[in-house]
Amino acid sequence: MLNFIQNIKEKNPMIHCITNYVTINDVANILIACGASPIMSDYSKECEELTSISDGLVINLGNIYPDVVEAMKISLKSANTNNIVSVFDPVAIGATKPRKKIAFELLKEGKFSVIRGNISEIKNLVGLNTKSKGVDASKSDAKDSLEDKVEIAKTLSRNTGSVVVISGAKDIITNGDISYICENGDEMMKNITGSGCILTALIAAFIASNNNILEATLMAVITSGVAGEFAKNMLNNRGNLTFRENFIDEIFLMNDDKISKFAKFYEI
């Protein structure tokens, strides 16, 4: 019997998010939907305090103003010092030099429990040559073989000590040693802004409420995928905004039984 979601609802973890303004509302609502309590702040002078009273930290690279970057560094340090779990989302890291620089500074200064990105973002983090198209994975990167992608994820995991997630048609979850492939999800998830940001926040709620970080991360990925499948089933020929509403609704309505029943994953 799984109890990942039940644990979130019982603990009601507070998740401090430093995230972009495009999807900040969706991220807050998804955290509430799964049973967590969001607190959003990127003001550096309150971030040490905020992170220290939180149960988990999300750092999303979508907004890289200098004071926000300062906030990221302060919060990451606070999380590391206080043994608070943390998730890093290197949004569009390949698009500009400042993003890449900041990402590497964060990885150098602290440690994340989990790093989640698309294949282009993760390739950038392991120093591979790649060209992403803004916030999306490039088509050429997406065509890399599953085996190659798993190796890239493992490399980043070994380099950083973080569990690494590569989101894509098939999601990869690895701690450098054990690796899983998750086959849940739906194509429509690419048609809303923020499905990556949302998953990153979900992972934070899952690992803040469950002990095994690798398994909790896997379950967060599965949960997002299953919710995407349900949301598609309810779509009724409507468009991407209805899908977004359905998706967050389905996270709200999710439980451990549904996850057990619909999970599609295997160890690789």
Place this chain on the structure above:
Amino acid sequence: MLNFIQNIKEKNPMIHCITNYVTINDVANILIACGASPIMSDYSKECEELTSISDGLVINLGNIYPDVVEAMKISLKSANTNNIVSVFDPVAIGATKPRKKIAFELLKEGKFSVIRGNISEIKNLVGLNTKSKGVDASKSDAKDSLEDKVEIAKTLSRNTGSVVVISGAKDIITNGDISYICENGDEMMKNITGSGCILTALIAAFIASNNNILEATLMAVITSGVAGEFAKNMLNNRGNLTFRENFIDEIFLMNDDKISKFAKFYEI
């Protein structure tokens, strides 16, 4: 015959909001929904001008960058000078020292027509010992007796000269002398981010269009609660995003007859 909503729709008051980026879109849409016209800006150099041509001001403490705080002070002064109504929402004031400091500075430098918060936020403003959990009221504070909460609201009202609203399972509205309890609302309102921010904005629209600030504030609280009940009735087993959509829709569809018919409140 009530005519609170009708008055908003006839006046179409412009409400200047300095508010957080998490729920800024919901706040703008709720103002349109009730018949007001939102203008959102937190850039200090245009805030005196903006507030002076507005019919009401919302200051929400969700975003406390230095320039935004400067904007808050300038706008509050402009509102006070020009006899423009104003509402203060001390979001998460108990979570960090900078928020608390800024809140007290604002209360010292100017006067708000209305202050609205949850019990933990309001306890902080009257100097009572409390510990909120991020943006939510703490469980121990929520267990305070209704009578104690009314006294706290009255104290803040007398200290500040503002009408005070404490949001909760039962809402308290007081001008320090006359106090009301509103029993409208639904548990689902806790499951979306921003139901507090939304109510704060609604209050601004109501007091900008109706003369009696205490009564207009009470009616705004009732309206929000009734809309929450309707939104729940339409929920049809869906999740929190559908509830959010229903809620704002119901404000759009609200009228004074519905408020008369479904209001549940009493003087205490």
Place this chain on the structure above:
Amino acid sequence: MLNFIQNIKEKNPMIHCITNYVTINDVANILIACGASPIMSDYSKECEELTSISDGLVINLGNIYPDVVEAMKISLKSANTNNIVSVFDPVAIGATKPRKKIAFELLKEGKFSVIRGNISEIKNLVGLNTKSKGVDASKSDAKDSLEDKVEIAKTLSRNTGSVVVISGAKDIITNGDISYICENGDEMMKNITGSGCILTALIAAFIASNNNILEATLMAVITSGVAGEFAKNMLNNRGNLTFRENFIDEIFLMNDDKISKFAKFYEI
């Protein structure tokens, strides 16, 4: 046979948006809905890079922090240098002096492919005396005759070399020489925040994927109007949030056949 939408879906243009935080999520989702790929950033130090790898640029005056204004100028220059199409939305330009000043600086320093605003905003840009009410057109300006409005649009077009769009009950689209009136659309579009911002972004996607800027702009305006009509038909007595969802959904579901069938426009 039209193929404007098909061209967007085939090219999948990346649109760099410097836009306000109120409707930034809607703008991102509308771009995805029509087949484009949004990248939102207003951080000056990455904007030259971002614009240079984009297929189109949106500058929306909703957020005028100094660094954001710097980003606007850098991105506009990058767009002009690299022959990247650009759209300007002078949001609430009449509301405050800083907005007006920045708008004129932008028009002086660079050139936009398209400028889109309501009648009050466009009158401000041609130096006519007017008073807008925050983000909305003033009632007196809205009563100007259609012929007068067309002349104002033509004047701005000749002054700037941009295609100019005046949004209203009847939309005007002109390159200073050829002018169109579009009669599609629905009153409900005024009841959501951001229908202007959304149209501005749509125009960017259309002109980034189709050669004739005047025609592509006209088609974007028609597409928005037709989607508004469909969204209203699906409204089923619900409110403005349902309308917003329907509207973005209908853009997602739009195709060139629907546009051909439902377009209502004429040359004037």
